[in-house]
Amino acid sequence: MLELKEVSFTIRKDGEEIPLVDRASLHVPKGHFMAIVGPSGCGKTTLLKTIAGLNPESSGSLFWDGRDLSKDGDFSPSEIGYVPQFSIAYDPLTVDESVEAATRLRVRSRSTAELDQRIDLVLEETGLSSINDRQVKVLSGGQKRRLGLAMELVSDPKILLCDEVTSGLDPRSEREIVRLLHDLSRKDGRIVLSVTHSLAHLELYDSVLVLHEGRVAFHGPPEQLTHYFSVQDTEEVYPRLATQPSERWHNSWQKHRVSYQKMLDRNRERLLASGGLQIPSEKTPTSTSAPPAASAPTADDVEEIHAEAAIKSDEPSEPISKPKAEIPRLPGFFSQFSTLLSRRWRIFFRDRGQVFLQLAILICFPVLVTLFSDKASGNIRRFSDTRQADVFAEIQEQQSVRSDQAKVGSAVSGIIMFQVVLLSLMGSNNSAREIASERPIYEKEKFGGLRPSAYLASKIAFLSCLVITQSLWMAFFVNMFGTFRGDFIQHAAFLLLVNGAMTTICLAISSLMRTAEQASLLSIYLVGFQLPLSGAVLALPEKIEGFTRPFISAYWAWSGSVEALQTQVHDAVKSVIDTSLSSQNVCFYTLGAHIGVALIAAWAGACRPQWD
Numbered sequence: 001m002l003e004l005k006e007v008s009f010t011i012r013k014d015g016e017e018i019p020l021v022d023r024a025s026l027h028v029p030k031g032h033f034m035a036i037v038g039p040s041g042c043g044k045t046t047l048l049k050t051i052a053g054l055n056p057e058s059s060g061s062l063f064w065d066g067r068d069l070s071k072d073g074d075f076s077p078s079e080i081g082y083v084p085q086f087s088i089a090y091d092p093l094t095v096d097e098s099v100e101a102a103t104r105l106r107v108r109s110r111s112t113a114e115l116d117q118r119i120d121l122v123l124e125e126t127g128l129s130s131i132n133d134r135q136v137k138v139l140s141g142g143q144k145r146r147l148g149l150a151m152e153l154v155s156d157p158k159i160l161l162c163d164e165v166t167s168g169l170d171p172r173s174e175r176e177i178v179r180l181l182h183d184l185s186r187k188d189g190r191i192v193l194s195v196t197h198s199l200a201h202l203e204l205y206d207s208v209l210v211l212h213e214g215r216v217a218f219h220g221p222p223e224q225l226t227h228y229f230s231v232q233d234t235e236e237v238y239p240r241l242a243t244q245p246s247e248r249w250h251n252s253w254q255k256h257r258v259s260y261q262k263m264l265d266r267n268r269e270r271l272l273a274s275g276g277l278q279i280p281s282e283k284t285p286t287s288t289s290a291p292p293a294a295s296a297p298t299a300d301d302v303e304e305i306h307a308e309a310a311i312k313s314d315e316p317s318e319p320i321s322k323p324k325a326e327i328p329r330l331p332g333f334f335s336q337f338s339t340l341l342s343r344r345w346r347i348f349f350r351d352r353g354q355v356f357l358q359l360a361i362l363i364c365f366p367v368l369v370t371l372f373s374d375k376a377s378g379n380i381r382r383f384s385d386t387r388q389a390d391v392f393a394e395i396q397e398q399q400s401v402r403s404d405q406a407k408v409g410s411a412v413s414g415i416i417m418f419q420v421v422l423l424s425l426m427g428s429n430n431s432a433r434e435i436a437s438e439r440p441i442y443e444k445e446k447f448g449g450l451r452p453s454a455y456l457a458s459k460i461a462f463l464s465c466l467v468i469t470q471s472l473w474m475a476f477f478v479n480m481f482g483t484f485r486g487d488f489i490q491h492a493a494f495l496l497l498v499n500g501a502m503t504t505i506c507l508a509i510s511s512l513m514r515t516a517e518q519a520s521l522l523s524i525y526l527v528g529f530q531l532p533l534s535g536a537v538l539a540l541p542e543k544i545e546g547f548t549r550p551f552i553s554a555y556w557a558w559s560g561s562v563e564a565l566q567t568q569v570h571d572a573v574k575s576v577i578d579t580s581l582s583s584q585n586v587c588f589y590t591l592g593a594h595i596g597v598a599l600i601a602a603w604a605g606a607c608r609p610q611w612d
């Protein structure tokens, strides 16, 4: 049983406390199908999130099966299913793949047969069996809602919260979904709470809760709705609500609450007696009073019910006892990790645009570097040991050698910087949208029991493959067609590190930003500033340089690579740059620190709840 006692959810705006849900109290017994209705913005989603534990209640208490959720911890992930307003499936996957991934992430299965059985059962229950091989992107609105439900039903939740799962559907699909939700509530005493703006098909619900400006204006049998609001038709309820402030609706509801609760109890008894609802271990109802008349209760009725309620309210509210059903256990870290990683690769390969872009970058960037590396392979002349007889000829010779040295030196330095910047660009392209673009789905999966550590580890594993391929291929290709005039391994290591650093920094940005657009923009700026702030091209004022340099990955990779050059080439580079170079060890550790700090930031971002 779910029970809310005076639950409020308040936000602070301009120093003022604004209640979005105000003192909501209700009982929802097992096997109950309840609609939460109300005009747009009245707080339906907020109430649902408060019940789910996504909005911490500001005051009041929530009880689930006699457990105080505020004190004893929230629902366990498999106990609760929450179908949000947005789609929780990935477009490129099929129905079957989506449900399979949801199952693998939420439920520990003993064998593949058990897993398949669970998936088949859920697909059957939601009427998706015949279209299980269809991609999510081609599904109709109604089918997508069914899929959303299927992905929640995999853990066989005891309470299912649905937010606007019928909105935007044609009347037939809407009725089918409401019917499906109704049927789901008849199974194993499952509670189904469905938020809807629509006032159609209310007869299928056991009760209707009307919210107005965050306050409960009514909670009773659907057939009593028009009577309570003194209207002819349910469609007139919203205009009627607008005629009074919510405080007045709330106050008058306090007077009638108990009598309507009584009606709900009686309806339930009848349903149980007729076999329309079966709850495995439901207690035999204690009340034997006659079913209520369809009309509103009389004043006497109300008084009698009030008196009964007063006696009852002294008794502690007993949870309906039920033998402890086996609660599905969450899969382990590695199981979640491998599910996410294989899903990520599948999504990657199904997205042709993304594969094409990655391949184009992989091929074109190194080609671009080799095209520009012609001058960098020029010969570096030494000053001749024998002195020229003529002083004038000697000066001319020295100038010519210096000019050649400068040409090759700046070409080598430029080409290294070019590689470093291109790899930074690849890094930002790899990860800037990685988390931000799927944040709502990730939040939903986290709510369902996904470990942030498994999620982040799967991202690191996926991105590492891209980083290693891109960096090593760049190093090999350029070395093959242009040759790096120094230690190849050291150079390759710095390319790998700069790509790794930029990829992890952009991953951190992606996990901290609210939207994918914000994350992309910030990452592009970050790459754009690498070149000017590195000091390799433009000499920076010392004060600025000292402040910015520690953060510029491109500088450290460039500096480390320059240090890996043969002495002669290294000297040539040094002769043309104003910037100081750092030792390879310092470069190595600084890039390592960039990766480390970025991983910590990405972890903090991944753990932080970010629903809206």
Ligand SMILES: Nc1ncnc2c1ncn2[C@@H]1O[C@H](COP(=O)(O)OP(=O)(O)O)[C@@H](O)[C@H]1O
Residues within 6 Å of the ligand: 011, 020, 038, 039, 040, 041, 042, 043, 044, 045, 046, 047
């Ligand atoms: N976290 C929040 N901060 C500020 N305002 C919010 C927040 N969440 C919801 N609201 C506001 O509270 C009201 C109720 O929102 P919501 O529960 O989404 O309404 P409904 O689902 O009934 O359409 C809206 O006016 C909405 O803008």
Ligand SMILES: [Mg+2]
Residues within 6 Å of the ligand: 044, 045, 046, 163, 164
């Ligand atoms: Mg809403």
